[in-house]
Amino acid sequence: MIALAGQVNVEYVFKALNISYDFELIYALGSNLGVADPEAVLELIDACEKAGVDVISMGVVLAWATEMQQRGKITTEDTMKLELSWGDKSAYLKVIDLIVQAPNDFYVALGKGVVYASKKYGGEDFAIQLGGLEIPGYHTGLGNVVGLSVGPRHSHLDNAGYAADQASLNRPLSDEEIVEHIIDEEDRRSILNCMVACLFARNVYTYGNIILALKSIGIDRTEEELKELGKDIFRKKYELKKKFGFKFENLTLPKRFFETASTTGMLEEERVRRAIELYRKKRGV
Known part of the structure; x- marks a missing residue:
């Protein structure tokens, strides 16, 4: 409330909005x-x-x-x-x-x-989706396109395929190494999600630290047991995914991905298709 000399009081009303963004x-x-x-x-x-x-x-x-x-x-x-x-x-x-x-x-x-x-x-050529789901804000290269295509939820949170592309900027990775990176990360994230850990802090939760954390509440697990558990969780996710009708044969790759340069350069659809087949072979899906 502001009182002005010789004038009526003027009241100002402000509205505050809390808008979350990232x-x-x-x-x-x-x-x-x-x-x-x-x-x-x-x-x-x-x-x-x-x-x-x-x-x-x-x-x-x-x-x-x-x-x-x-x-x-x-x-x-x-x-x-x-x-x-x-x-x-x-x-x-x-x-x-x-x-x-x-x-x-x-x-x-x-x-x-x-x-x-x-x-x-x-x-459809510029309907930017992979696995039927609209994509997040990454176009980093092979790892990202493959990761989003094959993930259990077709989400960047499944395997962070873009992280494989980031790693390849520092040290060139073969397509097979990128696929292996995606698979390893899928298994590890399966464990982290069960622990309700924040994926932004994922590098803190090494297998060694997870073992120590579980031991503090009386659960003894080896690294090998955790990795096998991660694979089992992944298999169960894919069983559910297939029950809902997912088939690799129906996977479409919009042309826009191959018309626009990624962080690691231009991509070719055939290369992505080969990497997806390599993933299927290694995963047995």
Whole structure:
């Protein structure tokens, strides 16, 4: 309350918002959409949180829809008179709301994800997904594309395939070494997730430290036993995944991955396919 001489008191009301954000959210609704204003990115994140939708998936869907309209593959009749353009926060806020409302077939399709929408309307070459799931903000090379394609959830949290690419920047790795890196990390993360450990601190939780931690509560395990447990957990995840209908034969690799340079250079689809087959052989899946 501020009292001004000879004037009535003026009251100012401020509203504070707590908006959580990290790299993935800034990528999905920021650089991915050409939105450069930090406040605009936060506003889009907040809209997704209030709507209860996944931010990464929403960002990929919005990017696909924008490119589709700019290529003339969808019309303003589909978008209900909205013109989508990169960086247009206002339009994106409206689309988020319309996806939740699902007022026509186009927005129903967007709500079902980029795979469903692109199968119905086209644009599969730039529908950025792997294993049917919209991808996080990494395009680092072979390890990332393979890791996202084969992971139990098709998530970067399954095996951090991008970490294999990062390692190859310091020391060149063969494709087989990258595949082995992915497999080892999948098994280790299976153990860490069972311990409810933060994956950001994963390098703290060496097998040696895990053994000591378990021993403190009366559980004795050797490193070999933990590694075998990790493999068993992975096998059970894949059994469930296959029951839900996953087949390697149906795995699609959008051309955009091979049109855009990764951190470690351009990729060829045939190379990725060979690495996936090598993974299957080593894993027995």
